[in-house]
Amino acid sequence: MKAQFEKINSKQSALYAFVYEDVEFDAPWHFHPEYELTYIVKGKGMRYVGNSIQNFEEGDFVLIGANLPHCWKNTDLHIGNVKSVVFQWNDLFLGENWFQKEEFYQINLLLKKAAKGILFHSYSSKKTAKRLMAIIEKKPLDRLLSFLQLLEELALVNSIELLTTTSFSPNLNLKANNRIDVVYDYVEKNYHSKIKLDDVSTLVSMSNEAFCRFFKKSLNKSFFTFINEYRINLASKMLIETNKQVSQIAYDCGYESLPFFYRQFQKYMNCSPKVFKNQYLKMNS
Template identity: 30%
Template sequence: MKPILEAINVAANSSIKVETYDNNTFCESTGWHVHPEFELVFVRNGSGCLNIGSKKHDYSDGTLVFLGGNIPHADFGNKDYPDNLEVVVQFKKDFLEEKLRAFPELDGIKKVIQKSRQALVFDTKTKKSLWQQFERFEHLDNQGKLLNLLNILDYLSKFGVCTPLFDTLVLSEFRKDEIGRLEEIFEYVNNHYQKNISISVISSQLALTPNSFCRFFKKMTKRRFMDFVNEFRISKAVEFFNENNTVIADVMYNSGFNDASYFTKQFKKYQGITPSQYLKQRYRPTA
């Protein structure tokens, strides 16, 4: 089965995306999927099966896995124990090719990132040595998250014991030009979500007709383009709410919506509750 291409929303003011899940905020399943971003996943405990490319790898006491971009995979975590923790760190290839390249001192980190294109599964000792640093992500600001990731990668490059799942680089089931075109679309939405997004404008930039553009996007992601845009904008709205922006109208406009009832409808569609309910839950006074 061909994987679905997933869009990773890395905030404009950050080089990485970090999501932390416990047993109550379990990572929503995306099924068999692929994305251009590198992905480092920590699962504290429990058992499961890693489905990565053509390989399957069982684990019984959590796992720590590092994937290069464009490697098809299924979800990794489990709900075996109430104290389980899953941390997912994702970053784009320019993190390696542009940002880290400026520092020769980080050569070891660059090598372990490059090696992740073979899909690395680290041993239990390595995972347990790093669990406190992964747990720390949830309480850090963007600068702290970046420094914490560099510390983790430094440890992995020096002391990490891992097994590559593949002897050579994994070849994507998608053509390079297809992936490049989809990355352009994701980047366009990331840069223009606050403005009016026109299918005719973005399709012309890709030298496609609007109908060809819509067919291409549906083929690659199994979803309509404007559904993707709305979900992306709602994810941005959640970011704004979580940054102590509590005026719903401001968040609505900043995330690209102009109609309050439509914003509420889309927010409930993707978050399960209305914006006002989300704010009440997040900022409810503690006793």
């Protein structure tokens, strides 16, 4: 599975909208000049946007800016088919410089923020999924007008999260993106074991020093920071979806030292595993 520049077939319509259904999300780490709005109807796993790595599940609603690398990958905690609703469009969506018109002022601000990736917290509901499906099923002009109305609403939402750090700048080199995708797949398959720098460097045909520099330059974080983020995100998911003891979860996520696991969990989640689980249970009781 190789990373690639994705060419989107949008010649027939200003807005390319579709429903994706399969046994898994199999798109590699990729980028394209089109904006992308994706709603997860079914599926769980890890979402990668720029240098952001987070859990995703049903209701995940994200706006991706032009040429911002991204992908969704399932984890072994998810069993079953996946489904998402996707909208894609480019800067010539409504003609040249359309977003600079007064009528689209708010949408223009939204699309500028999308350069960092946007997660919409307040749109996670079955009602949203039904609305998006209904937009897709409309006739072309009605679909376009309904989608513009949706963008206007999203532009006024306050409860959003910018996904990438302010210092992140996309690396649009195809060879580099291919290497990142290979690393992502390797970590996904081996997070529960000891991951050695030698093995990963060899996998992408680089020396250890060259690989560390490459990864830091590509994602603005070290490779071992990335591994810990991945493992802690997965551990947080296991805490709320399983009845396993914390020590077992730590071991399952690749941590050989329980004190080290606790320190990493505190660092990335700003609380202990016990507090994290209790807060979740309290919010969902």
